[in-house]
Every structure is written in C-alpha cells, then in structure tokens.
Amino acid sequence: MAGGAEKAGGARGSGGVRGPGGAGGSSTVGIKDATAIVGIGQTGFAKRLPEDEKTLACRAVLAALDDAGIDPGEVDALASFTMEETEEVELAKAVGFGDLTFFSKIGYGGGGSCATVAHLATAIAAGQATVGVAWRSRKRGSGPRPWTNTAVQLPTPAQWTRPFGLLRPVDEIAMLARRYMHEYGATRDHLFNVALACRNRANQNPDAIMYERPLTREMYMTSRWISEPLCLFDNCLETDGALACVVVSAERARDCRRRPVYVHSAAQGLPAQHHGMVNYWNDDPLTGPAWTAARHLWKHADLTPQDVDVAQIYDAFSPLIPLSLEGYGFCGRGEGGAFTEGGALEIGGRLPINTGGGGLSEAYVHGFNLITEGVKQLRGTSTAQVPGASTCLVTAGEGVPTSALLLRS
Amino acid sequence: MLSPVIDTEGAPFWEYAGRGELRVQACAECGEVRFPPRPCCPHCRSFACEWRRTDGRGRIWSYVRPHPPLLPDYAAQAPYHVVLVELDEAPRIRLVGNLVSGPGAPLDSVPEERVRIGARVQFVFDPGSGLPQWVLERS
Ligand SMILES: [Zn+2]
Numbered sequence: 001m002a003g004g005a006e007k008a009g010g011a012r013g014s015g016g017v018r019g020p021g022g023a024g025g026s027s028t029v030g031i032k033d034a035t036a037i038v039g040i041g042q043t044g045f046a047k048r049l050p051e052d053e054k055t056l057a058c059r060a061v062l063a064a065l066d067d068a069g070i071d072p073g074e075v076d077a078l079a080s081f082t083m084e085e086t087e088e089v090e091l092a093k094a095v096g097f098g099d100l101t102f103f104s105k106i107g108y109g110g111g112g113s114c115a116t117v118a119h120l121a122t123a124i125a126a127g128q129a130t131v132g133v134a135w136r137s138r139k140r141g142s143g144p145r146p147w148t149n150t151a152v153q154l155p156t157p158a159q160w161t162r163p164f165g166l167l168r169p170v171d172e173i174a175m176l177a178r179r180y181m182h183e184y185g186a187t188r189d190h191l192f193n194v195a196l197a198c199r200n201r202a203n204q205n206p207d208a209i210m211y212e213r214p215l216t217r218e219m220y221m222t223s224r225w226i227s228e229p230l231c232l233f234d235n236c237l238e239t240d241g242a243l244a245c246v247v248v249s250a251e252r253a254r255d256c257r258r259r260p261v262y263v264h265s266a267a268q269g270l271p272a273q274h275h276g277m278v279n280y281w282n283d284d285p286l287t288g289p290a291w292t293a294a295r296h297l298w299k300h301a302d303l304t305p306q307d308v309d310v311a312q313i314y315d316a317f318s319p320l321i322p323l324s325l326e327g328y329g330f331c332g333r334g335e336g337g338a339f340t341e342g343g344a345l346e347i348g349g350r351l352p353i354n355t356g357g358g359g360l361s362e363a364y365v366h367g368f369n370l371i372t373e374g375v376k377q378l379r380g381t382s383t384a385q386v387p388g389a390s391t392c393l394v395t396a397g398e399g400v401p402t403s404a405l406l407l408r409s
Numbered sequence: 410m411l412s413p414v415i416d417t418e419g420a421p422f423w424e425y426a427g428r429g430e431l432r433v434q435a436c437a438e439c440g441e442v443r444f445p446p447r448p449c450c451p452h453c454r455s456f457a458c459e460w461r462r463t464d465g466r467g468r469i470w471s472y473v474r475p476h477p478p479l480l481p482d483y484a485a486q487a488p489y490h491v492v493l494v495e496l497d498e499a500p501r502i503r504l505v506g507n508l509v510s511g512p513g514a515p516l517d518s519v520p521e522e523r524v525r526i527g528a529r530v531q532f533v534f535d536p537g538s539g540l541p542q543w544v545l546e547r548s
Contacts, residue, residue, distance in 0.1 A: 228474035
C-alpha cells in the first residue's frame with residue numbers, strides 16, 4: 001500500500017500529498033483526505049448490559065466490519081484506549097483477524113477517542129496497514145466508578161488534590177467551571193443550553209438512553225448538586241456499551257458498501273505545561289488541550305470553523321462545550337457561554353452539536369459515539385440530520401490531553 | 410480520609426508543611442518556581458533545586474462544593490469547600506486545599522456565604538490529618 005496516500009489524494013482531487021511550500025502548510029506528506037471511515041458499529045446502550053466487555057467489543061467490531069462490507073480476516077491494524085480492558089490479542093483471536101501490523105493505544109481516557117482514528121489514518125496513509133479498526137467497549141454503567149478505587153492512586157497530581165476531597169473528575173472540572181463563570185460571566189443557563197441541546201437530540205434518537213425523557217429548565221435548575229457549580233444534568237451518563245469504526249485508504253473506500261466519510265484533518269493536543277484534568281498550575285488554566293489540537297487541525301485543513309456544518313463535541317461535563325467552542329475557534333475567548341444562546345446548538349442553529357445526544361444524553365462510552373454520529377451525519381442517516389451536512393468536527397475530551405477529527409463527505 | 414501518596418519529588422513539600430512551613434520548589438540556577446515538584450527545571454533544564462519558603466498567604470482563585478456520591482469519610486462532611494489558592498508570592502502556583510475555621514476543624518466548618526473568589530486566605534497546618542489547610546485572613 002505504499003503510495004496509498006498519493007493515490008487517494010489524486011482520487012479526491014484535493015491532494016493527500018504536499019510538497020515543500022504546499023497549500024497544506026506542511027513540508028511533508030500529510031494525511032488530508034487520504035483515508036476514510038467506511039464502517040461503524042455499536043451494541044445497544046443501557047445502564048446494565050448482560051454481556052461482558054469482551055463480548056460487547058466483538059459485537060461492535062463485527063457490526064462495523066459488516067457495515068463496511070469488509071471481511072474480518074482483512075483487518076491488519078487496531079487502535080483503542082489505554083483504558084480499554086479488551087486486549088488486542090483477545091479481540092483478534094475472537095473475531096478472526098488476519099496478521100496485524102499496526103496496533104496502538106492512546107492514553108488519557110476520553111481524550112484519546114479521536115486519536116484512535118487519527119492513528120489508524122496515519123498508519124494507513126503511511127503504508128503501515130490497510131484496514132484499521134478502532135473500538136471502545138465499556139461497562140461504565142454497571143461497573144465501578146473509577147474514582148472509588150483509592151488503592152490505585154493516579155500518579156503525581158493526586159497527592160496534591162485527592163486528600164482534600166477533590167475526588168472525582170466532576171470536582172476537578174467544577175473548579176475550572178467556577179472560575180470560567182466568574183471570569184467571563186457564563187451562567188448556569190448557558191450550561192443548561194448545552195444539556196438541553198443534547199437531550200433534545202437524544203429525544204430524536206431511539207438508541208439513546210434518554211430517548212423518551214425530555215429535559216426542562218425547571219428540572220435542570222432544581223436538580224441535585226454533584227459538585228457546585230455543577231448539577232446532575234451537567235454530568236454525562238453512566239453507560240454499558242461498545243462501538244467501533246473501520247478506516248481504510250480513500251482508494252479502497254470507493255469500493256466499500258457505504259458512502260465514505262473522509263478524514264480530512266486530525267490532531268492530538270498536549271499543551272506545554274499542561275497538567276491533565278487538574279490543570280491548575282500554569283499561566284492560563286482555562287485554555288486547555290483543545291487550543292493545541294485546534295491549531296494543528298486547522299493548519300492542515302482546507303476548511304475553517306465557519307465551514308463546519310455540525311459538530312460532535314466531547315461532553316463528559318457541560319462546561320467542556322463552551323471551552324471547546326472557544327478552543328476550536330467557533331467564538332472568541334470567554335464567548336463560549338454566550339455562543340450557546342438563542343438555540344445556537346440546536347438543529348437549525350449556528351452550530352448543531354451532539355446530534356445523537358452525546359455523552360450527556362445518548363451514551364457515555366468515552367466519546368466514541370460522537371465519532372460514529374459524525375459519520376452518520378455525513379452519510380445523511382442521523383436521527384437528527386442536519387440538512388446537507390458535508391463537514392463535521394468531532395472532538396475528544398477537553399481538559400485532558402485530547403484529539404480531534406475533521407470529517408467530510 | 411485519604412492520605413497523600415507522596416513521591417520522591419514531592420516529599421520535601423510535605424516535610425516542610427509538617428513543620429508549619431509552606432515551601433515551594435524553585436530552580437537553584439534560574440530561580441523559577443515550579444509546581445507540582447519535578448526533577449528538573451522546565452525553563453533552564455537544571456537539576457539543581459531549592460525549597461523556597463513563602464509567607465503562606467494567598468487568594469481563592471476558585472472553589473467547589475462537592476456533594477455525594479463521595480467516599481464515606483468525605484460524604485459525612487459534605488457539602489464542604491475545596492479551594493484553589495493562588496499564592497501571593499507565586500501566582501501560578503495554585504494549591505488545592507480545604508477552607509476551614511481553624512487548624513483541624515471539619516471540612517464543612519466555614520459557612521458557604523463566607524467563601525468567594527478573591528477572598529484572602531492564610532496557610533495553616535493540621536497535625537491531625539497531616540495536611541495543609543487554609544483559613545480566612547482577618548481584615
Ligand atoms: Zn531553571
């Protein structure tokens with residue numbers, strides 16, 4: 001498959017290969033439009049599923065390959081999260097993959113979601129593999145909450161935070177959210193706008209956990225606190241489920257069963273002097289990894305934020321949305337809260353987001369459902385379809401070393 | 410209650426704190442302070458460091474009030490205040506801690522209406538928990 005990127009670029013007409021001084025701003029071969037997502041698969045989502053994570057992983061992966069029309073024996077690359085419990089060895093022998101020549105796992109929980117596709121795209125564009133599968137299987141609904149395991153203290157930052165009762169991810173993010181609201185005048189109504197947009201889309205999606213459960217402002221404002229200033233509805237769901245997608249070269253994609261969704265640009269982001277979810281010890285804690293990922297993402301794209309038709313923005317907690325809107329350039333610094341006003345995040349608004357319901361209202365599977373929903377939008381098959389959508393931004397967890405994808409049809 | 414899992418770099422902080430001193434790691438070559446402690450200076454890459462004493466004064470940069478579900482010892486005191494304190498002498502060092510009415514007081518000992526961003530606070534040490542704490546400065 002050496003030269004796959006070149007052929008793919010030619011096929012797309014927008015150039016997967018850039019020479020020195022090329023329009024992509026890169027002096028080396030890039031991945032722009034060189035690969036495509038051609039299959040997606042998922043299990044059902046529920047608070048409790050009877051099958052174990054390995055079985056769920058197998059089901060999602062086989063569903064994605066079937067969607068693509070590709071035999072499992074052709075898979076030669078894998079990518080997942082370091083937190084994924086199903087090992088490559090177990091998955092590969094269970095579903096009957098061929099010889100694998102590329103496999104990687106990305107750290108930092110939900111920050112790694114888009115990076116799984118990014119790693120596969122890079123490997124395939126570079127000729128290291130031909131058919132890649134990314135997946136996440138997790139029983140976060142019926143399994144234990146990670147923060148309750150005090151025997152497994154996180155490395156160095158934990159000694160500076162946990163003993164004081166800053167125990168959970170929500171506490172860590174609430175600290176930044178309070179400061180953000182104080183500094184820029186963002187309000188609980190802005191966070192409600194985020195929760196509401198996700199819930200409204202979930203109400204259109206029969207697969208969503210919150211399909212038949214509308215949310216009102218009254219419910220939001222009177223719900224119980226989890227970590228002030230964040231309430232129950234600012235927190236994602238706790239879900240059992242698994243998802244997968246299949247990545248191949250753009251050339252191969254044309255022969256697959258579904259309309260290809262091209263990986264136009266991809267990025268990871270770990271900013272200088274970043275500290276993870278407890279990003280309290282640098283000049284500007286409110287500019288996180290999204291800013292770093294965004295700079296790379298747009299630098300290597302033919303598109304700008306104004307060209308994005310729909311976005312799937314990682315929403316483990318509602319304040320991550322205004323922060324990400326700023327980081328990815330949809331509005332200026334401190335304007336993320338105000339951006340949510342006037343139905344901006346709803347269908348027909350300036351930037352419809354999380355059109356399957358997101359982590360807040362469809363399922364929380366470390367953001368992998370945001371990737372598959374992005375693919376559905378660009379196939380035109382979403383349950384909350386944005387008319388004519390041809391570009392979709394998908395982001396991974398903000399507040400931790402992150403990643404992002406810019407997809408196009 | 411959870412005790413800090415102390416690593417090699419962080420050990421001096423806890424030793425000094427136990428003596429009632431709030432000290433931060435600083436580069437012995439270029440003088441830049443850094444937190445959390447780490448083996449070498451990200452500015453000049455020197456491995457030589459010193460522990461600089463501070464006056465323990467700061468301002469609340471942000472705070473949260475956690476509610477259950479929490480670990481049992483914390484749930485028993487919830488809601489309580491976890492504050493992030495920006496040190497007067499090293500503004501980029503924002504220490505996580507608890508705002509209490511006095512050394513060793515319960516985590517919920519300061520009424521909610523007295524907590525605000527920008528409030529001036531002072532470091533104290535609680536020998537009982539072995540942890541630094543913060544009290545509101547009298548003004
Ligand atoms: Zn130095």
